[in-house]
Amino acid sequence: MSVYSRQAGVIGGVFFGAALSALLTPLFAPLSTGWRAAVTVLLYAGLMGTGARTGLRVSRLARLRTTVAQSMPEACPKVLDTSVIIDGRIFDICKAGFLEGELIVPTFVLDELRHVADSADALKRARGRRGLDILQKLREELDCPVRVEEWREEDGAEVDVKLLRLARRLNGAVLTNDYNLNKVAGVARVPVLNINELAGALRPVVLPGEEMTVHIVREGKEPGQGVGYLEDGTMVVVENGRRRVGETLEVAVTTVLQTSAGRMIFTRVKGAEQKAM
Numbered sequence: 001m002s003v004y005s006r007q008a009g010v011i012g013g014v015f016f017g018a019a020l021s022a023l024l025t026p027l028f029a030p031l032s033t034g035w036r037a038a039v040t041v042l043l044y045a046g047l048m049g050t051g052a053r054t055g056l057r058v059s060r061l062a063r064l065r066t067t068v069a070q071s072m073p074e075a076c077p078k079v080l081d082t083s084v085i086i087d088g089r090i091f092d093i094c095k096a097g098f099l100e101g102e103l104i105v106p107t108f109v110l111d112e113l114r115h116v117a118d119s120a121d122a123l124k125r126a127r128g129r130r131g132l133d134i135l136q137k138l139r140e141e142l143d144c145p146v147r148v149e150e151w152r153e154e155d156g157a158e159v160d161v162k163l164l165r166l167a168r169r170l171n172g173a174v175l176t177n178d179y180n181l182n183k184v185a186g187v188a189r190v191p192v193l194n195i196n197e198l199a200g201a202l203r204p205v206v207l208p209g210e211e212m213t214v215h216i217v218r219e220g221k222e223p224g225q226g227v228g229y230l231e232d233g234t235m236v237v238v239e240n241g242r243r244r245v246g247e248t249l250e251v252a253v254t255t256v257l258q259t260s261a262g263r264m265i266f267t268r269v270k271g272a273e274q275k276a277m
Contacts, residue, residue: 011055012051012055014048014051014052014055015051016051016054016055017044017047017048017049017050017051017052018047018048018051020047020051021040021043021044021047021048024043025040025043075100075101075102076101076170076171076172076173076191077101077102077103077104077170077171077172077173078101078102078103078104078172078173078174078175078193079104079106079149079163079166079167079170079172079173079175080103080104080105080109080175080176081109081159081160081163081174081175081176081178081181082109082112082113082116082131082159083176083177083178083181084175084176084177084178084195085105085109085113085131085134085135086113086116086127086128086130086131086134087177087195088130088131088134089177089195089199090134090138090175090195091134091137091138091142093198094138094142094144095142101145101172102145102146102147103138103144103145103146103147103175104147104149104166104170104172105135105146105147105148105149106148106149106151106162106163106166107148107149107150107151107152108151108159108162109159109163110148112159113128113131113132113135114128114132115128116128116131117129117131117132149166149170151166160178160180160181160184163176163181164184164185164188164190167185167190167191168188168190172191173190173191173192173193174191174192174193175192175193175195176193176194176195177194177195177196179194182194182197199232200263203232203234203263206253206256206265207253208253208254208255208256209252209253210252211250211251211252211253211270212230212236212250212251212253212267213248213249213250213251214228214229214230214236214238214248214249214251214267215228215229215247215248215249216228216238216241216244216245216246216247216248216249217229217245217246218245219242219245220237220238220241220242223242224239224240224241224242225237225238225239225240225241225242226238226240226241226242226243226244226245227241228241230265234263234264235263235264235265236251236264236265236266236267237264237265237267238251238267238268238269239254239266239267239268239269240268240269241269244269249270250269250270251267251268251269251270252267252268252270253265253266253267254266254267254268
């Protein structure tokens with residue numbers, strides 16, 4: 001803290017104490033002259049001293065806040081790719097306040113979204129329009145700092161390459177849920193935030209022996225296996241569940257396998273596990 005800021009705080013506190021004392025002095029007019037003078041002196045001394053100490057504390061607190069604000073790194077801009085916009089979870093992440101900094105939408109990503117939204121395929125058209133709706137919701141409902149970045153290159157580079165170039169130029173990070181782009185960004189030493197990795201980190205830990213309820217929706221690849229999914233999309237493989245497709249079963253976890261594509265949980269039907277024991 002500088003000497004000048006301390007002095008300013010103390011002087012301001014002294015003047016405030018003196019002004020408050022002047023306002024309170026008329027209250028002691030009924031007292032005799034001697035008592036009135038003594039009380040007035042004590043009042044001025046007490047309030048001016050208190051004001052000086054308070055002003056010093058306020059100046060210290062203001063200086064501390066300024067130092068903390070200056071020491072905090074500024075959030076870098078996040079360059080969005082097409083997949084993360086269409087995915088839509090970015091809206092919920094921003095709404096929860098876990099994403100800071102300006103969101104950058106390159107013009108070539110916006111063009112790609114419009115192209116998908118105009119596709120003859122109904123599914124692609126719905127996905128493209130969903131992405132455009134997500135961008136509009138980010139701007140209007142959350143008032144997020146979304147900026148369209150003009151980027152016109154005629155060298156025929158792929159979209160992923162353009163994203164990495166733009167992120168490097170802006171000293172920002174790429175925000176995606178594309179596995180391949182995540183790997184390429186790591187090789188190019190460009191910061192990348194993968195929403196799928198965030199979702200995986202937030203999934204509750206499942207340990208062997210735990211029980212859960214799963215609905216078998218299809219047959220598995222291996223003989224006898226049935227496959228179901230948890231609410232977060234995690235695949236659950238049920239041993240001897242092939243004949244139970246369409247049923248909801250109580251199962252016990254036997255193994256948890258983490259793969260590059262996500263997490264797989266291997267289970268056994270609860271009754272079958274007890275018989276095996």
